Amino acid sequence: MSTDNSRVWIRRASTAAGLCYTAIAEYELARRLGARPPIAVMLPTSIDCYVVAALKWFRAVDVFLSLALMGAAQVAAHALEAGVVEVDLTLVTVVSLLVPIALWRTHALARQTPLDDMPSTTVPPVPERVPDVPPDIEISLARDEQQNTGETPELPPGTDQDAQDAEPSELRLLTSKDVAEHYGVDPSTVRGWVAAGRLDVFTKDARGHNLFHPEQLNPPHMGVRA
Incomplete structure (x- = not known):
């Protein structure tokens, strides 16, 4: 396997493992806050889609924000499981905002032109033949x-005597x-x-x-x- 292929598969394996691990905690967090199973799945799905989009088009701000949302969900889930915090209005508000933020930024990234797809701004070649002077x-x-x-x-040709004698x-x-x-x-x-x-x-x-x-x-x- 070539070096380039190895890098691709290592990156994919790392992303898949991280998303699977964090998705479980995000799902349990949604369930602890009262969401039913079909709805609780939407929390890890929305965050993970945002993380994938940020890594694919690699916008530094969105990479940081997507990982911050994922980290916030992890901290809240494990804190609830360990009994460090209890379900209150603040926790419900923070978790409820994770999905809208992920939805907004995922669509914003998808609408942007990736850097690799942007047309090059090369200067057109100069014509080899210079046209005649007017x-x-x-x-x-x-x-x-x-x-x-x-x-x-x-x-x-076509220049009359008056034009020749006139002042330049x-x-x-x-x-x-x-x-x-x-x-x-x-x-x-x-x-x-x-x-x-x-x-x-x-x-x-x-x-x-x-x-x-x-x-x-x-x-x-x-x-x-x-």
Whole structure:
């Protein structure tokens, strides 16, 4: 038997033995408080179901609380059997609250998503191919290059003489939506790139939204193979 299987069976045997032992005292406690046999069975059943749920999904608070409820029932049962305490209103009240608490927490645990079933939050891969730069940004970059080198670069088709002679307009910063449309992805993907440090934020607008410089969308900044 492998080590993993041994651990599983040891854990199961320990749980089964503990539940069987405590269930007897819990049943006798319910009978001592006046519950009939079919009803007295419900006390150990409810507590044991809560203990199993807490151990299965292993929420630390519920593990502690479920074992505390089980321990309280054990102490009350053995104290009654030994004649240390007598049946009174306080004891009846405490035992009566054990089942509602176990019922509430068992359903709360069952409605929660186990950690193993939660979807992983990995950042989507960056597209290998960087789409072409939009025409308006390409024209602006060409004009900047013309001013720096003194040469007249070839502009994209459809650019008339008036557009060539006009003064270069102020470069427009891109929003997360613009970048998402630029790469053909969802805006949440762009935010993932920013969080992963694969996309530089140039500045923020008055409302705190990220703004990106079009020249910083080159492959080296995005981790894309050129």
